[in-house]
Amino acid sequence: MPVPLSILDLAPLVSGGDVADALRRTLDLARRAEQFGYHRFWVAEHHFTPGVASSQPALLLGQIAAITDRIRLGSGAVQTGFQTGLSIVEQFGLLDALYPGRFDLGLGRSGQAKKEAVREAKKHETPQEERIVDGLLIPKPFSWAPIFASKRTALASSFLTQPGAEPLGLGDVLDQIGALLAGPVVDDEGNQVIATPGAGADLSVWLLGSSGGESARTAGARGLPFAANYHVAPAQVLEAVEAYRESFVPSATLAEPYVMVSADVLVADDDATARRLATPFAVWVRSVRTGLGAVPFPSIEEAEAHRWTDQDRAMVADRVATRFVGSPQTVTERLHTLQRVTRADELLVTTIAYDHADRVHSYELLAKEWSA
Template sequence: MPTPLSVLDLAPITEGGDAAQSFRHSLELAQQAERLGYRRYWLAEHHGMPGIASAATSILIGHIAGGTQRIRVGAGGIMLPNHAPLVIAEQFGTLAALYPGRIDLGLGRAPGSDARTARALRRDLQTDPDQFPQDVIELMDLLSDAPRSAVRAVPGTGADVPVWILGSSLFGAQLAAMLGLPYAFASHFAPAQLMDAIALYRATFRPSIQLQRPHVMLGFNVVAAPSDDEAAELATSLQQAFVNLRSGRPGKLPPPRPGYVQTLGPGERALLEGVLSCAAIGSPETVRNGLQDFIARTQADELMITSQIFDHQARMRSYEITAGLGV
């Protein structure tokens, strides 16, 4: 049976483009993903990033859900340290009331921003590291049918909103297993602890009301095109974006740059080999092989495909090719 595929949309703002264009493209991609049979369409909270338009994640989720009919739409994720749990319960309770049975809530503990932007979000940078698990439990209580808290989320109480834990380390794996929640690992940009985190999550998972068996969804980069050469050129936009970000120069998603990798030094090449080790870039056959190898190695229950491609039509085509591979 094929592994279910979902979409992670970073709502890229391209060079020469703006947020309004990004939102139009996201809706068109979500509508295509629904037609192609993708299971979920998730958006991620990032702040102060010139190339990512999804800072107001809940609003954008509503925009996408309102323009589609069946596909699940959610957050991959909401960075909970930036928010009071009550506010997120109200926002996602509202989304669940508007789009019943279609809303997911993935939670992360990173700020999704730099320290200066985090302070502007009124986030206490000295927060106790144990606060994130407590906030997750508080949020789940607020969304439950019979909250223990005297405070009520309206809308929110009793909302049908599955909660996921996101992570790129062992911390998230432990928390997801302890709470009996599905786990999404950010292997599309931080794959170093992937196998250890999966093993820990599966070994220590405790069944819950929401989930009886462990469920692992893994991020995976795909750039699919008719030929390996075309895909390799399209992928240079993603490669430039990673190098720029890790060099402290985040910007809008740049156009492809033929021969880009050959211009890099050993350190930058090593960086790309690391962060893009969970990726398939190439023709349909190349991408199929890459996906099959990754699924065989990880036994993933679901993959969340992200395709950071400058040209919108090429990005749409990449998702279409991927959906048709039957992996």
């Protein structure tokens, strides 16, 4: 039997559209995803990104829960550096109180340690050759160091945390969240606090990561499920899943490691149609990689008019080459390769297209072929 398929959505804006339109499309997609048989529907958290409307996962998940019945819902991922453990637990505790037993609390440390992020990025400044591992493309890594060090990043950061605030380390955040979910929390003098809502919430806690660094190792050491990003950082996906499995310690949550791996996907009725629909993706990725934040997804005509430089092409080459584009048979074959090489227990696919109907059709075609 094939492993489960799930969806990660960004509530992407398209050129000429607006935030309300993007959110309505995400709500419609969630309903369709449940009908198509997808296992989970996760939404992202992005800030100061002109082309992405998914900035507050808990708020958006509440709207999705109200119009669906059974599909699991979750965050991919709550950025722990911008909130307290209490605010996270209360938000998802509220969701669980209204729609019990349906939520995954996916956590990431994005924005939590800028200096550490720059330090990790510098590890990959030495060029690494592109390689094929048992049929899976592992491209050269992309360095985010210039973006982390940019003035725009500093400006964005000034709005994302309180002045002088020092975000907790990942382990400390997990300790707080675990204690509050188990609640009440009692000090050495018998004083107690309890998260209301939150204490006792039936949440599945996940960690997400793009490398073999702290997130992967912490997920393993704590016996939590782990989501590795092939679509964001394809060069490091094998490092990430290996670090997770090597660090894994059985817990009350998991007896064995559980890995979900993400992929960018676009499916159409045939390969040629899919390649044409995929044309704007490179322009969109370029906007992310320049550090200005993803632009609203362009139309095919706008993308075809884009003037490319050699530097632009190199900037997006890894993301374009590792996007799975084609007919249902073509994409399914490539996804099976990704699953086999990473030994993923589940795959998390994300699709962006200019026309919403094309995006929905892509997910429908994939679900049918995957389960055939």
